[in-house]
Amino acid sequence: MDTPIEVLRRIFGYDSFRPGQQEIIEHLVAGGDALVLMPTGGGKSLCYQIPALVRPGTGVVVSPLIALMQDQVDALTALGVRAGFLNSTQDFGERQAVEAAFLAGELDLLYLAPERLRVEATLRLLAKGEISLFAIDEAHCVSQWGHDFRPDYLTLSGLHERWPGVPRIALTATATPATHAEISSRLGLDQARHFVAGFDRPNIHYRVTAKSEPKRQLLEFLRSEHPGDAGIVYCLSRSSVEKIAAFLADNGIPAVPYHAGLDAATRAAHQARFLREDGLVVVATIAFGMGIDKPDVRFVAHLDLPKSVEGYYQETGRAGRDRLPATAWMAYGLQDVVQHRRLALEGDEAHRRRQVLHLDAMLALCETVGCRRVMLLDYFGQKDSAPCGNCDTCQSPPESWDGTVPAQKLLSTVWRLDRERRQRFGVGHIVDILLGKKTAKVLQHGHDSLTVFGVGGELGNADWHGVARQLLAQGLLAVEPDHGTLVLTDTSGDVLGGRREVRLRRDAPRPARTRASGTSNGAGARPVVELPEEAVPLFERLRAWRAATAKEQGVPAYVIFHDATLREIATLSPSSLAELGKVNGVGENKLAKYGEQVLETIAS
Template sequence: MVTPVSETEPSEALRTLRRVFGYDAFRSGQQEVIEHVVEGGDALVLMPTGGGKSLCYQIPSLVRKGTGVVISPLIALMQDQVDALRALGVRAGFLNSTQGIDERRTVEAEFASGELDLLYLAPERLRVASTVELLDRGTIALFAIDEAHCVAQWGHDFRPDYLMLSGLHERWPDVPRIALTATATQATREEIANRLDLAGARQHVASFDRPNIQYRIEPKADAKRQLLAFLRNEHAGDAGIVYCLSRASVEKYAEFLTDNGIEAVPYHAGLDAQTRALHQARFLREDGLVVVATIAFGMGIDKPDVRFVAHLDLPKSVEGYYQETGRAGRDGQPSTAWLAYGLQDVVNLRKMIDGSPGDEAHRRRQSRHLDAMLALCETVECRRVQLLNYFGQRGEPCGNCDTCLTPPETWDGTVPAQKVLSTIVRLDRERRQKFGAGHIIDILLGKRNAKVAQFDHDALSTFGIGTELRDTEWRGVVRQLLAQGHASVEATYGSLVLTESSGEVLSGAQKVLLRREPERQKTARAAKERKDRKAPVELSADAQPLFERLRAWRAATAKEQGVPAYVIFHDATLREIATVRPATLLDLAAINGVGENKLNKYGEGVLETLTEP
């Protein structure tokens, strides 16, 4: 949904949107926020990744007198953000620890003399007295606090330096502030507002729905095989991100993909800064590269053509999952959020929570986050509806998630649940012993392996009473018992233990309904459905060669200028050019995404490319 630009008396903000960014319409909610900040008001803005948050502070910075100061934790991306703005003709600069003294002095002089439209700062720079003195010497149009969820102290991406940003209003009381994030529940919004002293700010909460993303979650069996099949069958040659919890897993899966013909690089905090910077730069500038990463990677990545985000470990919270999956499909094209998770993921995260720093209230918050994530994984309803409900928004079944496309069934798992819990009871009360899920399942299946023999567990009354289910099915039972809170994990060794509700299940007072995983689609069918989903945005047969020619021109131009290809033009702009085939610069100026500066800089090159034989 977009807000049409007035044809009678467009405001300065609307004229700036046309002239600089090349768009004739604001997206839903943008205009109201922008006009409010232009007039000097404070705002707290929640928009999904790819929803156009940056325009909400960029345009007011261009319209208001002075320089917009953007507080961002994304030091590694500031150069790319500035390059993208400069390509639009915006005078932008940054100050951070990666610069030499001469470069810093140049930027400082430009700010002090009013020659910058936007200045990016890392929050820690505000601890430096010279930075504060510099800001006092210039004229500040506004303060933009990007990635504002970083202020949430027990959130998924807390940054201690964000806590001091409430002082901005005290030192510069007449400068409007706008805080922006893609991910926040009502409770997190309240925390952001309180910690940043924005309780009186206008709040704008856009829809969290990303209809172009297909959400899929499946049980983890053989993670390597599952990932490889997913990439080969559905995303061959596509750029994407694969998330793992540990550095060791990142290295393992990056090597595995490379060995199997998929170009992949690792990214985690254990790599040296130069390697991390190189891998990030390659991901931004190259087509079809896969980054295997911990959650240290991705915040602020503005690459529009990320076609998939895959998780090989269970995220700790719905907020983290939503933010990470939101890095796919920023261009609005069909993309996939794919997650494989298993019983051991649940066990590991429960152990991490019990052993985490912080008080009991903090551990309860972490447990609630995990419970919500497990509920999303185990739901038999539409994933998108569950996701939107978590953020306080209503939704209708989407028809584009796995539970809509292949609805799972529920079954009465009370008796299997009682068998698991009875085994835990007998080990604890009769033997004073505790064991993990794998050993309990071996007992139920009647496996006389070395461990069972060592502890004489074939003498238990529950030995061999669970042969009606396979090993993988029993793991699903245990996983869902943990998800529903009918069993828990002991922190030290990961042993299964009873909870308050276990007794009700054992007595039969509590019925246990479990999710039965549907048969997964055959590869050919999945590929066909993916192709069908892409059909509405496919180019015509005669436009496709033009689009590829334009992409080749863009790649060469980007390489020559040392910037990511999307800084030149997004794919959506090239698609429109290939379809409309503008014959003059005036025609080209009417294309979405072709602003004044880009028209002057690239217009002739585009027209020459279109007329090549």
Template sequence: MPSTVLDVSATPLDVLRTVFGYEEFRGDQAAIIDAVVGGEDALVLMPTGGGKSLCYQIPALVRSGTGVVISPLIALMQDQVDALSALGVRAGFLNSTQGFEQRRETERALLAGELDLLYLAPERLRVPETLALLQQAEVALFAIDEAHCVSQWGHDFRPDYLMLHVLGEQWPDVPRIALTATATRATATEITERLGLHDARSFVASFDRPNITYRVDPKDNPRNQLLRLIRAEHAGDAGIVYCLSRASVEQTAEFLVDNGIEALPYHAGLDNRTRAANQSRFLREDGLVMVATIAFGMGIDKPDVRFVAHLDLPKSVEGYYQETGRAGRDGLPSTAWLAYGLADVVQQRRLIDSSEGDAAHRRRLSAHLDAMLALCETVDCRRVQMLRYFGEESTPCGNCDTCLAPPDAWDGTVAAQKLLSAVVRLDQRGQRYGAGHVIDILVGKTTARVTQLGHESLTVFGVGEELDERAWRGVVRQLLAQGLLGVDASGYQTLHLVEASRAVLAGERQVMLRREPERKAGRSRTKTSGSAAAAAADLSPEDLTLFERLREWRAAVAKEQGVPAYVVFHDATLRAMATERPTSLDDLAGVSGVGAAKLERYGDGVLELLAPE
């Protein structure tokens, strides 16, 4: 049974225009959709905000039957269904949050052919009754979202994904489409193997997110740095702050609230009701900041997140890319900001050395970390470095910190030799110390500890006076990042030489280091506040007034309907309305993001607001 807003002969382009309100497909969307509509399997690697959802939603509306979407995003399924319902698409979900009656009604609608799309949590497929239910239904396709979760070496592994190969075995004639925004070539190969997608067509879009400005700042009281970032550049904006531990999440959220920033915590130690309530508020309200561990937000649908901040170093480039990709899904300017310092490198190296698993596992973790450290330490364009990690070559972006304020590269070989020599001299005495004490020796600082231990008598005492303590900490950090210095896995985090240190000491290896330039304070926003600032940045005063009126109207409608504001219209669509000022329903239908169902539901209200006074 076709969707309520479509005719049975609708083409993919008809669906794009009528249901979703967009005129043309982007990138590989048309080719992907044609392949799936034609019954082929597909593997799709496409960045967040690139339009992955349309690649299975449109085929589900064109093909006969119900599109079944396997997604780990249980907390977001209701919002996904609400967003589709607002477009006139018949959608439902089955997961552990539902009561018996809700599940039974969804199952009845599925078997009656009254659903265009059904969202399923992967663990539901462990239940034999679910497989039996799907066998009775007419399935148009299977979409496996967040497909990188099948990779056991990936950053977001989900054991339940390992059983999804059963879909191809039990429904060999139903096309499958696996999608992810985060996969290296190795991960893509693993997805293909584990899901049995050997004959699938592969589509790899550019991983570039040109609207995101990537920045890495030296860590120096990171909570205060975060506060300055929000106040100067993102006042009133929605944002996500990632921390490594639950305690840090709680403390950071409290710190922001105490300083006038509305913030909520999210981590696995909170009860389910609190987590769900906080996530719901973040999705539905404007200008909230969510402080979270990486448990939060995989695939988060909120389009107007204007910044993602990391107060601790991510473990991999994949994880960093996935998390920062939650910013600017609407294509408007956004910031990915990371505070990074020596303690991050020491901590991550120590965690790897003390981790469970065999040597191969630790080598894989080290490779992930090495790539992340290389991204942090690069003197070249960060975007080029990150895209190269995913197998994509590009040119300098002109929009990351290393492009906007290029750091100096300097020959740090002599400095590295001095520091490594200090470690050697201590080791010769059977002593190992952390970075702080070694630096005190190099700069000739006569602390009580240095004096007590007699370290002022070492030949390396005071040989590093040409650099200050902050600069020496940068040297230590970069030597650790380059694998030229080691740190013990014990709680003392003492420094020691590694095999590669010998070549530096012998003068056989040059060591290039980066010197970060002084950062300029961020500019305050003056035109408008809130998460619409990026959308309104270059609007005329008249258009800006109209844009704000549209946002107020949208907020009232969303509150009345109990849905996030973006379910009504995205900021980009409101911006287009404010600048194009349509005067009829036909004109309004031509605005990007206005489909048939939204035109019918909201058209008169929008035109009334846009009418000249």
């Protein structure tokens, strides 16, 4: 029987494990249960794939991602691993063939959706075969506290009752301490070993910019920093998704929409294009992206504020899985805060309380004057991190200023309208009053006679909107849910009475950034292979060969080789199979299958 390190070298083509992997793998091989928290791109899948290859029997992987099972199985098959899946996309003959292979002991890994384990026929099938382990991927889906709850995950605790001798491993990249505890409790893993490998993604540059003209800002970001790169743009509404995708396409950037309103065939086609094509942008609601194993996503952009830090981390984590530099970019503005404050007040009391806590944490991340990565890691329980040097607030620290007087003026305007006139208005009208603008609406209501009319001349229109945004973010101002008008909160009186100072953030000018060159300036980033200028032509030829080969085989390009592997090949320019076999990511099966073609490409 091969040892884990032998499997890593022979099949996956790597000489050493990443931090944390070996201990988890050895624990699982020995028959222990494990709960693993590891960042996206940290190598979670190897933590169950290698034990499944070492232990006798078939590893059963529970994944919520039916649409991606084929690609996951294709990637393993390319490595010489015997893998299969059972889901509703297969016809009877395909399912029968996979079931027969499982019963004959001819599968190393079998992928199932959680709902399939509620079907008695599936449980009877598993009972007839030999199971090496159960792997529960995306384990945060079991948490009702989390952002991606799936009821079918609640039944997975029954696996241990039915197969008490089979080790289990639950894995996620997204879990606060509360979510971590809930996963452990609901899956019956309190007695398991818990491995927390950290949440840092040092290769990702985090940036939040003030929203002004979001479409124009997005286009500028893509053209200046990520021309020709694959990426994901997230929007909250389906209509926004359609409009942004059309706008990008009209401006020469290949883009497709993805949301629940599209028919299943269109969604599947767009997802397949994203996985298989270089340089495609998907504009999506949060329905897109979970479990996407595309390693070369170079950016994730948000044009609307995510509902929670967990959601933001999960979505931005889809960038840079290959550990090369990537960008998490967000345009964030006043209307985001107003909209989310209104949404947070819907539902029952427990739901509202959760939504408000999630939103407050997300707003704090956007408005911080400190390192964004430090705040992000702190949210997930990773304390005492040092500033990263690879986020906007580290590279261009914003100023904090005493905004107490402007805050008092704005709050006083809201108070006077509400108490003196029994009227409530939105932000725009409040700012018009402060700036002394005699608009039709101001004159209609006689608001030019208010004592606060025109008292805000020290700030401009955009500055006042920024003050309102930050007061909403700090809970010093609230949104009335039915009409979106502004109202005071219980803490507003402390500001009006001079008992509380209000510190506000003044954004620093953003320095010009250029397209990532292949190395990260993030503190603690794992070094990647530099691509010398003279190696670029060969790298591009290798990419062209890979694209043609992937198209011929009907698989995503990364199934052939990752970009990082091609970069190393282009840099080293090996001249023999023995030399090529030493490159990271070139295992025995890929060396035998593609080695001669790679050497011919190099020689040409």
